[in-house]
Amino acid sequence: MSTETYRRAAETGDVDLALTAFAPDAVLHSPLTSRVVFTGHAQLRPLLEVAFSHLTELTFHTDAGDDRTRVVVYTARIGGEAIEEAAVLRLNAAGLIEDATLFVRTLPALVALMDRFGPDIARRNGRPLAARVLGVLAKPLLAMVRSGDRHAVPLAAPRT
Numbered sequence: 001m002s003t004e005t006y007r008r009a010a011e012t013g014d015v016d017l018a019l020t021a022f023a024p025d026a027v028l029h030s031p032l033t034s035r036v037v038f039t040g041h042a043q044l045r046p047l048l049e050v051a052f053s054h055l056t057e058l059t060f061h062t063d064a065g066d067d068r069t070r071v072v073v074y075t076a077r078i079g080g081e082a083i084e085e086a087a088v089l090r091l092n093a094a095g096l097i098e099d100a101t102l103f104v105r106t107l108p109a110l111v112a113l114m115d116r117f118g119p120d121i122a123r124r125n126g127r128p129l130a131a132r133v134l135g136v137l138a139k140p141l142l143a144m145v146r147s148g149d150r151h152a153v154p155l156a157a158p159r160t
Helices: 002-012 015-020 040-054 107-124 128-156
Strands: 022-029 037-039 056-065 069-078 081-091 097-105
Touching: 002 015, 002 056, 002 069, 002 081, 002 097, 015 022, 015 040, 022 040, 037 040, 040 107, 069 107, 081 107, 097 107, 107 128
Parallel strands: 022 097
Antiparallel strands: 022 037, 056 069, 069 081, 081 097
8 A cells, every 4th residue: 555655755864765755746735734735756755855955853653544534644754853643644546645645733733844845846846036035034934833832822821
């Protein structure tokens, strides 16, 4: 099954193996925005290279569903943040991933993902100016989210 191949590839950082789990015209929906979609192996390769270069300690803990729709969930670290990502994977008749929609938690991890992935993907797509702009724009947001998570969120938590 392609989810087993995808899991093994992600855990070992093997981009070529990961691509064998995807249909040639597969579509991947970004967890950051509905305006970004990656289509086909040519667009998925740089995304997977960036992902595998920044995610550490990646371990899958859930793989559920049927032969047409699977949900896989993993934990990892990105830029010092713990991250958990769920992917809803729709499989074609051959069992290859034809559509993947990603969901990330926590908010600090999502912003860390944006901070790390955005500039690298822009660079790999031949957009060095966009890479610099994305790198600059993400830093204050990351600082605000981390500060809020550390100092503001505990103010709303139940008292123990």
